[in-house]
Amino acid sequence: MAGFTEAPLQAGVRACHIRQAMPGPIDITVNGEARSLPAPLPLSDFLAGAGLDTRKVAVERNEEIVPRSAYATTLLQPGDQLEIVHFIGGG
Amino acid sequence: MDGVTTMGDDSWEVAGRSFRSRLVVGTGRYKSLEETAAAIEASGAEMVTVAVRRVNLSDPAAPMLQDFVPPDRYTYLPNTAGCHTAKDAVRTLRLAREAGGWNLVKLEVLGPPPFLYPDMPATFEAAEALIKDGFQVMVYCADDPLAAKRLEEMGCVAVMPLGAPIGSGLGLSNPFMLRSIIENAGVPVLVDAGIGTASEAAQAMELGCDAVLLNSAIAHAKDPVRMARAMKAGVEAGRHAHLAGRMPRNYAADASSPMAGLIR
Numbered sequence: 001m002a003g004f005t006e007a008p009l010q011a012g013v014r015a016c017h018i019r020q021a022m023p024g025p026i027d028i029t030v031n032g033e034a035r036s037l038p039a040p041l042p043l044s045d046f047l048a049g050a051g052l053d054t055r056k057v058a059v060e061r062n063e064e065i066v067p068r069s070a071y072a073t074t075l076l077q078p079g080d081q082l083e084i085v086h087f088i089g090g091g
Numbered sequence: 092m093d094g095v096t097t098m099g100d101d102s103w104e105v106a107g108r109s110f111r112s113r114l115v116v117g118t119g120r121y122k123s124l125e126e127t128a129a130a131i132e133a134s135g136a137e138m139v140t141v142a143v144r145r146v147n148l149s150d151p152a153a154p155m156l157q158d159f160v161p162p163d164r165y166t167y168l169p170n171t172a173g174c175h176t177a178k179d180a181v182r183t184l185r186l187a188r189e190a191g192g193w194n195l196v197k198l199e200v201l202g203p204p205p206f207l208y209p210d211m212p213a214t215f216e217a218a219e220a221l222i223k224d225g226f227q228v229m230v231y232c233a234d235d236p237l238a239a240k241r242l243e244e245m246g247c248v249a250v251m252p253l254g255a256p257i258g259s260g261l262g263l264s265n266p267f268m269l270r271s272i273i274e275n276a277g278v279p280v281l282v283d284a285g286i287g288t289a290s291e292a293a294q295a296m297e298l299g300c301d302a303v304l305l306n307s308a309i310a311h312a313k314d315p316v317r318m319a320r321a322m323k324a325g326v327e328a329g330r331h332a333h334l335a336g337r338m339p340r341n342y343a344a345d346a347s348s349p350m351a352g353l354i355r
Contacts, residue, residue, distance in 0.1 A: 090142025091117025
């Protein structure tokens, strides 16, 4: 997937630790679809790579809301289930 | 003043927000986002319902509702349409709160097709969880005065009994129950769902409800923008008629013209 090849990790010690423990690609589920990421990466990077405007979406990770303020420090892990939603027309 | 009461000073309030328009409209079922925007503008609505759905990751740059119906101009009322359990409804509205940053929401927990009638036990369960979590809940409910009162006592900020099943366009199937709910309510009552045309919106307002909520009646009209105008006029007419106070029903004729001076 374009945009995820660099997988910048800025989350410090915890991120490095996880990278050592689980190097290489990870599999997650996003909106019900299987996705493979080259490495654990922050949610903010995933959203930017997907081309999403974070001001207009909300994210749930494993059935817990991820506050917008925590996108950069939320490191995606193998098996994570993400729901990314926005507002559409409805009655 | 010429003796005609204007609508200008006749606002209603929910959860501390004041609205002049008594028509709340949905944003679904339109042919395009352009048509959505035009119809909502014509309706004069200040509050609109919106749904929460997964983003399309294969087309992240697709135009979004907010670009056509700006949330800084309209009060967004996120709904739980499609939710058939309390858990799904609560999850959906927590996401909506994160996406939008506001906590005024429309709760609806629906039973199965073909009626999608409000599932009241699940609605009570979801309302309790949402209120505990700080939401201001406007709640779609059965046309049941006891259920509506209980939701009010739980802390819902508005109760919204159905006129008829969602999207049915059947009008008000039980005006007596709606009137009973309105007369007993201490929070705003909105007739939600079932309205098919402008006279039915007027009828709901004549019963004394605070506002009406509709979507399909406008979106599924042949000319949605024109029907939006009709609904605006219907709601205003019904509100005026309610405030004016209708004449009593007589089951006998009572001539308008004086008998005095009749030629012999």
